[in-house]
Amino acid sequence: MSESNNNGASNNGASNNGASNNNGASNNNGNKAAGGDNGVNPEKDLGSQNLPGQRGDHGEEIRVQRGMFGANNGGDTSGYGGLVRSVRLPGASSRPYGGWFDEVADELEGALEEQDLLPASAIEKTVVDRDELTFHIAREHLVRVARTLRDDPALRFELCTGVSGVHYPEDKGRELHAVYHLRSLTHGRVIRLEVSAPDDDRHVPSLVPVYPTNDWHERETYDFFGLVFDGHPALTRIMMPDDWQGFPQRKDYPLGGIPVEYKGAQIPAPDQRRSYS
Amino acid sequence: MSASNATSHASGRETTEGTVYTVTGGDWDEVVEQAAKSDDERIIVNMGPQHPSTHGVLRLILEIDGETVTEARCGIGYLHTGIEKNLEYRTWTQGTTFVTRMDYLTPFYNETAYCLAVEKLLGIENEIPDRATVIRVLLMELNRLSSHLVAIATGGMELGATTIMIYGFRDRELVLDIFELITGLRMNHAYIRPGGLAQDLPPGAVDQIREFVKKMQKNLTEYDKLATGNPIFKGRMQDVGYLDLAGCMALGATGPILRSTGLPHDLRKTDPYCGYETYDFDVPTADTCDSYGRFLIRLEEMRQSLRIVEQCLDRLEPGPVMVGDKKIAWPAQLALGPDGLGNSLDHIKKIMGTSMEALIHHFKLVTEGFRVPPGQAYAAVESPKGELGVHVVSDGGTRPYRVHFRDPSFTNLQAMAAMCEGGQVADVIVAVASIDPVMGGVDR
Numbered sequence: 001m002s003e004s005n006n007n008g009a010s011n012n013g014a015s016n017n018g019a020s021n022n023n024g025a026s027n028n029n030g031n032k033a034a035g036g037d038n039g040v041n042p043e044k045d046l047g048s049q050n051l052p053g054q055r056g057d058h059g060e061e062i063r064v065q066r067g068m069f070g071a072n073n074g075g076d077t078s079g080y081g082g083l084v085r086s087v088r089l090p091g092a093s094s095r096p097y098g099g100w101f102d103e104v105a106d107e108l109e110g111a112l113e114e115q116d117l118l119p120a121s122a123i124e125k126t127v128v129d130r131d132e133l134t135f136h137i138a139r140e141h142l143v144r145v146a147r148t149l150r151d152d153p154a155l156r157f158e159l160c161t162g163v164s165g166v167h168y169p170e171d172k173g174r175e176l177h178a179v180y181h182l183r184s185l186t187h188g189r190v191i192r193l194e195v196s197a198p199d200d201d202r203h204v205p206s207l208v209p210v211y212p213t214n215d216w217h218e219r220e221t222y223d224f225f226g227l228v229f230d231g232h233p234a235l236t237r238i239m240m241p242d243d244w245q246g247f248p249q250r251k252d253y254p255l256g257g258i259p260v261e262y263k264g265a266q267i268p269a270p271d272q273r274r275s276y277s
Numbered sequence: 278m279s280a281s282n283a284t285s286h287a288s289g290r291e292t293t294e295g296t297v298y299t300v301t302g303g304d305w306d307e308v309v310e311q312a313a314k315s316d317d318e319r320i321i322v323n324m325g326p327q328h329p330s331t332h333g334v335l336r337l338i339l340e341i342d343g344e345t346v347t348e349a350r351c352g353i354g355y356l357h358t359g360i361e362k363n364l365e366y367r368t369w370t371q372g373t374t375f376v377t378r379m380d381y382l383t384p385f386y387n388e389t390a391y392c393l394a395v396e397k398l399l400g401i402e403n404e405i406p407d408r409a410t411v412i413r414v415l416l417m418e419l420n421r422l423s424s425h426l427v428a429i430a431t432g433g434m435e436l437g438a439t440t441i442m443i444y445g446f447r448d449r450e451l452v453l454d455i456f457e458l459i460t461g462l463r464m465n466h467a468y469i470r471p472g473g474l475a476q477d478l479p480p481g482a483v484d485q486i487r488e489f490v491k492k493m494q495k496n497l498t499e500y501d502k503l504a505t506g507n508p509i510f511k512g513r514m515q516d517v518g519y520l521d522l523a524g525c526m527a528l529g530a531t532g533p534i535l536r537s538t539g540l541p542h543d544l545r546k547t548d549p550y551c552g553y554e555t556y557d558f559d560v561p562t563a564d565t566c567d568s569y570g571r572f573l574i575r576l577e578e579m580r581q582s583l584r585i586v587e588q589c590l591d592r593l594e595p596g597p598v599m600v601g602d603k604k605i606a607w608p609a610q611l612a613l614g615p616d617g618l619g620n621s622l623d624h625i626k627k628i629m630g631t632s633m634e635a636l637i638h639h640f641k642l643v644t645e646g647f648r649v650p651p652g653q654a655y656a657a658v659e660s661p662k663g664e665l666g667v668h669v670v671s672d673g674g675t676r677p678y679r680v681h682f683r684d685p686s687f688t689n690l691q692a693m694a695a696m697c698e699g700g701q702v703a704d705v706i707v708a709v710a711s712i713d714p715v716m717g718g719v720d721r
Contacts, residue, residue: 132653192653216688
């Protein structure tokens with residue numbers, strides 16, 4: 001397919017970029033005229049080996065990216081305006097997970113069953129990627145799972161290294177993620193818990209009763225993402241001033257900045273510059 | 278002032294730039310009146326954010342009854358600079374320039390932790406050249422010395438021991454001289470990059486480090502003579518800032534605070550990175566759970582760091598300091614020219630004169646950066662203050678999607694209330710000094 005080759009070249013080779021610009025533009029136009037389809041359907045074609053990163057239908061789609069260079073105000077004259085690609089994070093893994101991951105997963109599932117909690121309802125999915133084990137937990141069961149992970153002698157994750165928020169504005173229903181890293185000093189292991197909350201119901205139960213160290217970490221995540229940790233003893237802003245409006249680390253919150261003149265040229269603010277993501 | 282106009286202390290008015298709140302100290306009258314009425318000596322004292330014995334812009338809010346602290350809280354955020362947000366608008370390589378400024382006393386730890394996480398995402402952990410890893414370890418251990426020296430120096434100064442402050446900063450200067458020789462900067466180096474290092478060690482660096490190790494071994498004994506066992510020093514520090522193992526676990530405290538409870542938890546031993554499992558060193562502990570124990574641990578850790586530095590110097594073999602993958606390695610071959618450090622003339626001659634492709638590649642890699650496959654990773658290193666963890670998320674682009682630093686200062690500072698409540702006001706300063714918080718890391 002000419003479209004796919006064109007896409008491959010544009011992403012792949014630095015040296016091809018300039019040359020393929022015109023081609024890309026005409027192909028995209030042709031495509032529009034013929035099929036009325038806005039660019040290449042990533043579901044159909046992105047098995048090609050020459051595309052960078054992990055593309056294709058594996059993993060979990062968090063966003064559909066259109067165009068290039070971060071141009072979203074219609075001013076993109078680069079010829080890539082019709083480009084459509086899906087951004088995917090690594091998806092659920094299946095057994096065996098390898099190494100001690102299976103042992104931890106078995107123990108956790110067993111311990112949850114003992115508490116009459118169906119593991120499948122608490123653990124939404126398990127992801128093994130880059131030698132790291134991630135449990136995606138349904139938020140209503142987070143506290144129970146964390147307490148089990150801390151107290152069960154075979155698991156014993158004593159140390160929580162805090163919570164990190166991530167905002168995926170286009171992952172509908174799962175926009176806000178809270179990511180916890182738990183370290184077991186007894187067994188020398190690290191795992192990750194991830195919970196998500198929709199943007200119109202930004203509530204996650206607080207882990208402060210289980211891991212008091214999360215006090216400030218949850219305040220920080222609330223401060224930056226607006227995630228409300230239910231049950232936190234005093235959920236207030238911690239970094240930003242108390243009367244601050246908005247939640248700065250969210251993707252829809254602008255970075256700010258002013259254009260700067262350098263040697264006669266206007267350099268735009270960092271969030272206005274050309275983006276390749 | 279009556280309660281009816283209590284809201285007037287923070288009245289809002291609309292302006293063209295949004296709502297502006299004017300916060301006034303209107304409720305002081307009430308506080309003063311109540312304080313005058315009450316017959317005890319209970320008052321609330323703000324220590325900081327600009328107080329010579331707080332570390333940086335840390336604000337301590339103390340409720341004191343006579344000389345006893347009944348409640349203690351921290352106010353932080355005065356040094357928040359939005360580094361994590363800024364990182365999302367720069368390339369992965371430019372990120373090192375930002376993260377090095379977080380905890381400005383441990384720049385090499387920030388850089389290494391960040392680079393280890395990015396390398397994990399790239400899947401190139403095993404391709405980092407040995408020489409680069411050894412130099413990373415070398416710089417980190419020198420950095421541990423400089424960080425602990427500041428902790429001991431400022432801690433001493435806050436006790437009124439200015440001599441130990443002079444000693445600490447004198448010796449730290451020796452370390453910073455080495456950093457300046459190697460990276461060109463005393464702080465904020467951005468020397469460790471995803472994939473390796475910005476450049477190799479300059480000529481003369483190894484000799485200077487060897488000389489430094491000799492000198493430092495001699496100087497370290499001065500701290501022992503001056504402070505270890507000194508009755509005044511012990512009187513001020515023993516049993517002050519007490520936090521036992523259960524408290525450390527609950528509050529997530531790591532580093533010297535955790536090791537002062539007797540638990541030899543050190544990521545270099547328990548979860549080794551950068552080949553630490555192949556170095557020969559001990560993890561000092563104490564069983565006193567107090568400030569004095571933490572001081573002794575820091576002193577001993579400096580000795581152990583010198584041991585590791587010596588082993589690094591013996592291991593240094595000539596070789597590359599950046600991964601071979603030209604899609605990641607910065608193309609510039611840096612060299613010292615008449616106008617300072619920059620691209621080497623040979624490299625410029627090549628890209629400008631002979632190879633158009635090399636020029637395009639250089640331009641693309643520097644302006645656009647490299648792509649990092651989507652996913653997330655967590656990397657942790659044992660910084661002088663404790664577990665420094667980095668959580669990075671990539672969406673497959675040339676910029677980080679999210680970078681979060683779990684700074685040990687931030688987490689350890691939470692323990693301040695547990696250490697100080699019930700103690701004397703003067704001991705608050707000792708306890709905070711033994712936490713060794715650096716506000717650049719706390720607030721980021």
